[in-house]
Amino acid sequence: QKEVEQDPGPLSVPEGAIVSLNCTYSNSAFQYFMWYRQYSRKGPELLMYTYSSGNKEDGRFTAQVDKSSKYISLFIRDSQPSDSATYLCAMSRTGGFKTIFGAGTRLFVKA
Amino acid sequence: NAGVTQTPKFQVLKTGQSMTLQCAQDMNHNSMYWYRQDPGMGLRLIYYSASEGTTDKGEVPNGYNVSRLNKREFSLRLESAAPSQTSVYFCASSLSDSMGETQYFGPGTRLLVL
Numbered sequence: 001q002k003e004v005e006q007d008p009g010p011l012s013v014p015e016g017a018i019v020s021l022n023c024t025y026s027n028s029a030f031q032y033f034m035w036y037r038q039y040s041r042k043g044p045e046l047l048m049y050t051y052s053s054g055n056k057e058d059g060r061f062t063a064q065v066d067k068s069s070k071y072i073s074l075f076i077r078d079s080q081p082s083d084s085a086t087y088l089c090a091m092s093r094t095g096g097f098k099t100i101f102g103a104g105t106r107l108f109v110k111a
Numbered sequence: 112n113a114g115v116t117q118t119p120k121f122q123v124l125k126t127g128q129s130m131t132l133q134c135a136q137d138m139n140h141n142s143m144y145w146y147r148q149d150p151g152m153g154l155r156l157i158y159y160s161a162s163e164g165t166t167d168k169g170e171v172p173n174g175y176n177v178s179r180l181n182k183r184e185f186s187l188r189l190e191s192a193a194p195s196q197t198s199v200y201f202c203a204s205s206l207s208d209s210m211g212e213t214q215y216f217g218p219g220t221r222l223l224v225l
Contacts, residue, residue: 005118008151032211043201043216044154045113051211088153092211099214101146 006102008087015111019076023102026070030100032092033065035074037082038104040052043066048074063095072092112137117202123223124192132187132220134202138176140215142208143185144169145177147198154201158184161208163197170218 006023013019021035032051036044048063050072056063062075072091076083079110089102114147118133121213145157158177166177174196185204189196200208200220205212 006153020158034211034213041219043203043218045216046213049213069222094210097150098210099156101154103151 001026004089004091004100004102007076007105010100010108012108012110013079015081015109017079017109019074019079019107019109021074021076021087021089021107023091024070025091025100027091028067028070028110029092029093030091031094033072034051034065034090034092034099035061035063036088036090036101037085038088044088053060058084076107081109081111083107084109094098112136115202115204115215117200117217117220119220120218121221121224124189125225127152127192128192129188129190131189132191132200132202132222133184134186134217135184136202136204136215137183138206139182140204140206141182142205142212143179144203144205144214145185145187146203147171147196148200148201157187157200159208161176164193181197189222192222194224196222197224198222222225 037047038044053067056076060077064073086104088104144159146154162181163182201215201216
């Protein structure tokens with residue numbers, strides 16, 4: 001079993017929709033939870049960053065962490081065609097190589 | 112600032128050939144990483160360098176070697192390429208390798224091994 005599971009999609013939504021992207025994990029040692037966005041043929045870039053449980057909001061984006069369920073989510077409100085990209089969850093812990101990435105979910109927002 | 116740069120952008124190799132992927136960062140970061148990205152597998156760490164002068168194996172190090180040439184540069188070498196090494200390779204850097212540090216990625220190198 002992978003430490004971090006993420007549905008690869010693709011997920012296709014109309015412009016203006018609310019998008020929910022999710023990851024589950026198995027290792028309770030993870031303490032930092034991140035979402036990276038990767039446009040086609042580009043490197044990933046950090047989008048959101050959360051420490052421990054709770055919510056964090058940044059504009060149209062909300063990151064949510066539920067450590068009791070080992071489940072994290074990224075919500076995108078009023079989705080735009082420019083949000084079309086692959087979204088990778090990532091989690092960080094102490095010890096060893098510390099950041100583990102999910103496989104990424106491909107999102108298409110249709111105009 | 113260019114951030115993280117990688118060369119080449121694209122490469123085709125024949126099985127058994129060798130090559131070196133180059134990576135440089137201009138953000139004065141201490142830690143650098145090499146990942147490969149394959150469909151359905153996400154980013155997998157090949158090797159990393161927590162600081163200048165140190166390197167450590169990641170999740171999938173077999174068939175690769177690395178050199179931390181100086182604080183700015185971290186190269187990845189394939190001594191005898193195999194078709195299984197066909198992938199997109201990303202270099203990344205971070206201020207340190209502490210838990211939760213943001214990693215900054217280069218644009219990637221697409222490698223095809225025939």
